[in-house]
Amino acid sequence: MERLTIIKGDIVKMKTDAIVNAANTSLLGGGGVDGAIHRAAGEELLAECETLGGCATGQAKITNGYRLPAKYVIHTPGPIWRGGERGEAELLASCYRSCFALALEHHLSSIAFPSISTGVYRFPLEEAAQIAIREMAAFLRQNPSFQKVVMVCYDDTALKAYKAAYKKQLGQEEQEKQEEKATAEKEKMEKTEKTKPAKQKKSPLHFFRSKKKSSAEE
Ligand code: AR6
Numbered sequence: 001m002e003r004l005t006i007i008k009g010d011i012v013k014m015k016t017d018a019i020v021n022a023a024n025t026s027l028l029g030g031g032g033v034d035g036a037i038h039r040a041a042g043e044e045l046l047a048e049c050e051t052l053g054g055c056a057t058g059q060a061k062i063t064n065g066y067r068l069p070a071k072y073v074i075h076t077p078g079p080i081w082r083g084g085e086r087g088e089a090e091l092l093a094s095c096y097r098s099c100f101a102l103a104l105e106h107h108l109s110s111i112a113f114p115s116i117s118t119g120v121y122r123f124p125l126e127e128a129a130q131i132a133i134r135e136m137a138a139f140l141r142q143n144p145s146f147q148k149v150v151m152v153c154y155d156d157t158a159l160k161a162y163k164a165a166y167k168k169q170l171g172q173e174e175q176e177k178q179e180e181k182a183t184a185e186k187e188k189m190e191k192t193e194k195t196k197p198a199k200q201k202k203s204p205l206h207f208f209r210s211k212k213k214s215s216a217e218e
Contacts, residue, residue: 001137001140001170003140003146003147003148003149004133004136004137004140004149004151004166005148005149005150005151006150006151006153006159006162006163006166007150007151007152007153007159008152008153008154008155008156008158008159009152009153009154010036010152010154011033011036011037011112011113011114011152011154012036012037012039012040012041012068013069014069014070014112014150014152015069015070016070016110016111016112016148016150017070017071017072017103017108017109017110017111018062018065018070018071018072018073018074018099018102018103018106018108018110018111018112019037019065019068019070019072019073019074019111019112019113019114019152020060020073020074020075020076020099020111020112020113020114020116021033021034021037021073021074021075021076021114022034022076022077022078022114022115022116022117022119022121023055023075023076023077024077025054025055025056025057025077026054027049027052027054027055027061027075027077028046028049028050029046029049030120031120032119032120033114033119033154037068037073040067040068041065041066041067041068041073042066042067044064044066044067045063045064045065045066045073048063048064049063049075052075055075055076055077056077057077057078057079057080057091058076058077058078058079058090058091058092058094058095058098059076059077059094059095059098060074060075060076060095060098060099060101060102061074061075061076061102062074062075062102062106063075070112071108072106072108074099074102074103074111076095076098076099076116077095078091078092078095078116078117078121078123079091079092079095079117079121079123080117080121080122081117081121081122081123081124084124084127088117088123089127089131092116092117092123092128092131092132093131093134093135095116095117096113096116096131096132096135096136096139097135097139099111099113100135100139100143103146104143104146109145109146109147109148110146110147110148110149110150111148111149111150112149112150112151112152113132113136113149113150113151113152114152114154115128115129115132115151115153115154115158115162116128116132118158125157125158125161126161126164126165128161129158129161129162129164129165130165130168130169132151132162132165133151133162133165133166133169133170134169136149136151137169137170137173
């Protein structure tokens with residue numbers, strides 16, 4: 001999927017229309033990526049956040065980007081991991097969906113995400129990566145004119161996890177498509193075989209060999 005990119009880097013440097021902040025429900029700043037975004041954007045960001053009245057876990061709110069290269073910041077409080085039986089997976093998926101909904105509402109065409117909930121909130125990285133990639137791919141499929149989604153990993157461990165999730169999901173999808181194509185092709189072949197015998201094809205090696213020979217002769 002060309003419009004989905006996974007990179008290692010610092011999200012505050014991203015020049016996408018919006019960057020996403022892994023916030024807390026107060027929206028009044030904190031550590032990790034939240035701290036980095038507030039520091040880079042400047043005090044005006046906190047002033048705007050103070051007017052928002054917080055945000056529920058799994059939801060999202062949008063502000064200006066101020067001194068950031070990105071025009072907007074979309075703040076979303078991810079779930080705190082409490083063992084996996086408290087709806088954490090669904091809440092994390094909801095973070096991604098809420099951010100995308102705001103991006104569409106504001107007619108944005110590019111967005112960058114950090115690894116929501118996998119820092120201080122301790123959501124297991126592999127599972128979080130699977131959820132993130134699944135939501136990103138689903139969104140891009142449903143919105144063909146959206147230009148770019150960037151997953152920004154802060155370290156090699158995260159990068160590896162998100163790349164593995166991508167390979168697992170989109171690799172699998174490609175494989176399913178291949179299998180569908182193969183089944184259709186087989187059915188077509190069986191039908192043709194019933195009506196007329198298949199033509200014997202010349203081996204591509206035949207062409208290669210004769211070409212090699214002629215270039216060696218030159
Ligand atoms: N760019 C990209 N990713 C980053 C950056 C950066 N500049 N800095 C850190 N990360 P966390 P959470 C990665 O803890 O788990 C805050 O205090 C980091 O390596 O920032 O959702 C909030 O106010 C990790 O992979 O967010 C909340 O209280 C990922 O970002 C709480 O932490 C998320 O880690 C939210 O916790």
